[in-house]
Amino acid sequence: MSKRVAFSMAALIAAPIAVLTLSLILRPQTTAPKAPGNEVQREKWNNVPPPKSAYAGKKSAPPPRRDISGIWDAAAEDGGRQVSGALEHPAFFSRGKGPNGRADQNGEGSEGGYTDETGIVHPLPYTPLGLAALKANKPSGPGVRQVPSALANDPADHCDPLGFPYMELYELRTLNLVQTAKQVILLSPYYGNYRVIWTDGRPFPKDPEPRWNGYSVGKWVDDYTFVVETVGLNPKSWLDHAGRPHSEDLRVEERFHRVDHDNMELTVTINDPKMYTQPWLGLNKFPLHLQPPDFDIPELLCSPSEMAAYNRDIGDVVVPEQK
Secondary structure, eight states: OOOOOOBSOHHHHTSOGGGTTSOOOOOOSSOOOEEGGGEEOOOSSSOOOOOGGGGTTOOOOOOOTTOOOEEEEOOGGGTOBOTTSOTTSOSSBOSSBOTTSOBOSTTSSOOOOOSSOTTBSSOOOBOHHHHHHHHHOOOOSSSTTOOOGGGOOOGGGGTOOOOTTHHHHSBOOEEEEEEOSSEEEEEETBTTEEEEEEOSOOOOOSSOOOBSSOEEEEEEEETTEEEEEEEOBOTTSOSSTTOOOOOTTOEEEEEEEEOSSSEEEEEEEEEOTTTBSSOEEEEEEEEEEEOOTTOOOOOBOBOHHHHHHHIIIIITOOOOOOO
């Protein structure tokens, strides 16, 4: 069973145990009434994005030039909540049996009990050092390597900073992108995370002191594609919820491609020669949907005291081993 992050909203802590293996899903506090013209009237605070189906077939105007600002949502049904590892490389088997011949749960990502990822749907190209580092990380799942919550060592389970790119390869929710003359500021509600992406042409520091979110610089490669490079990332963080490791040499590329006025695609490439023999995609043209400019993003902070209470009452219970 996966630990749920203890957020500052007490009502969320009381959510049913049955859904603890999933990420926190916020729900509207009230039912939104319909206004004249069948338009849905939203609350002004703690807005909940529409489901993926709301975007289907919706026509959009051409995109503005060199502009990715706005409030962008990663619809849950598109895979923004990547609880079994980065979307392009989930840590579970295809349907059928695992590599040891044990009958597993039809590739749903909740098999558990394996020391490595041999046999997963889209395996990663680990180096020997990377494979050793992977085995040292104990994710709470769901996934082929999941362990009971009490044995997990996910930094997020202790309210440590998520870091980058974990924040995009685990709980990619609603993002607020703010552009200024020299920066793009990325605000994420999950753990109250934020990043500053410099666009003033500065080089990376020669000997960067590690940061949870690293050092990011961005540039436009054409009128609708903004590319960000990030280095200097703290190796204490994980890449995703499956415990994929990284070294201090990690370099991450984000490619924000504005498709039209209301839609954007995000591609995330991981490049860490110490841990992986070749670069790999965490997200590939992942769809982001523009929200109204008055959309209010709910607060999703990690509270150490509430996390401790959760661990004491629920999270640190060791479940029996599978037979």
